[in-house]
Amino acid sequence: MEQETDTTAWVAMDTLFHLAVAEAAQNPVFRRVIEEIRDALARQSAFLNELGGRREQSNREHRAIVEALIDGSEADAVEAMSHHLDRVETTLTDIVRPTRTDTPTEGGPEA
Secondary structure (H helix, E strand, O other): OOOOOHHHHHHHHHHHHHHHHHHHOOOOOHHHHHHHHHHHHHHHHHHHHHOOOOOOHHHHHHHHHHHHHHHHHHHHHHHHHHHHHHHHHHHHHHHHHHOOOOOOOOOOOOO
């Protein structure tokens, strides 16, 4: 994924990455959930790439997840995945509800 420059190909790889993580978890329910929502995950991934500029961050976060899985460190894997999910949530929130700086505050001079 880190070498890919084409957004469509990267999104396809991102989907495969999430399926591989679900497989590595050895939890058939989690794997099935990821399989069922993979189209939604792909749309979200494309959205975050286009509007959130998340590709490089995602690559780093994915690498940390893979390294933790390879090392067999549950604590590091949980930490890496939590960080990844937090960053995705923050980016989505920033896109959907950007911080407004031009809104008058309550009790201000215009109240």
